[in-house]
Amino acid sequence: MTRRLTVLAGPTAVGKGTVAAWVREHHPEVWLSVSATTRPPRPGEQDGVHYHFVSGDQFADMVRRGEMLEWAVVHGRASYGTPRAAVEQALDQGLMPLLEIDLQGARQVRASMPEAYFVFLAPPSWDELVHRLEGRGTESAEERAVRLETAKVEMAAQEEFDAVVVNDDIRRAAEELVSLMGSH
Template identity: 50%
Template structure:
């Protein structure tokens, strides 16, 4: 291979790294958290944006790794200061994505992945239109209900609320760039990888 000399006075510039924001959403119980966990284990180059929430930690959740657990008043203060890329109230608690960390990682060339609820995903589409939006669907509504009940975390009343909410969320799937049905876990994971890396 012949190497051509660089003309004098010419400078070489590396093109800036291409970072991107990836948004993963879908109804509660669809398995998006499990898919996200597997994705991060397989691809350590991804940056997972940790959300802030006003809800209490669940067993096994770790501050600064699962979520940033903050008070309602602190959350509202951060909203007023414009510190969230998106935020929403869900099941009586606030959830939000801290803006600065996400933008810093995108600008440094990283693929940044968010796992958020429908309202937050809609806000991202407005505030950050170049994001890739992926919606995870259940194979059927009956299967979704089975998964939610199988977790054994919620009261019947809370399950009913989640299922009502899920109907609204599933109806919005067409708004997203890509829809992936989480019927077979490995297939769904492979489809997400294809969307991110192809």
């Protein structure tokens, strides 16, 4: 069976990382892409596990050589991107590759790999998304307001995706995602 890359995207604070982590822990048959970034590692992060930590020059060279499936500068600071070779290698090995990224990245992947399967992770409601963002306590009130404005735009993009999974329960959403991956 030929595998396709599955792209998981959705608005800020919807739980993309949490769902992807659950999949990583419970579904070894799913290969999760490791992004490259120019930001320094946070405490506990390991190079090659959480991210590939590279210099700004290294990242720029990777972009210039066409080695990134998608990439962006986030919050005007650090660059993040998906190394193309690792995704292609996972596909060649018949693995079930999963890429957890933002809407901008998903659109770049659609342009360069339109055969991929695109899944939008949605919150159960707008109020729940606001609650989750506020509950994280990691952003200032100003940053939360900016993220919520962005989330409105991101929520409107659901129609661009092949499927929508509602993240009302992490385990259930992750299992639905894996089920969709296996059927496509």
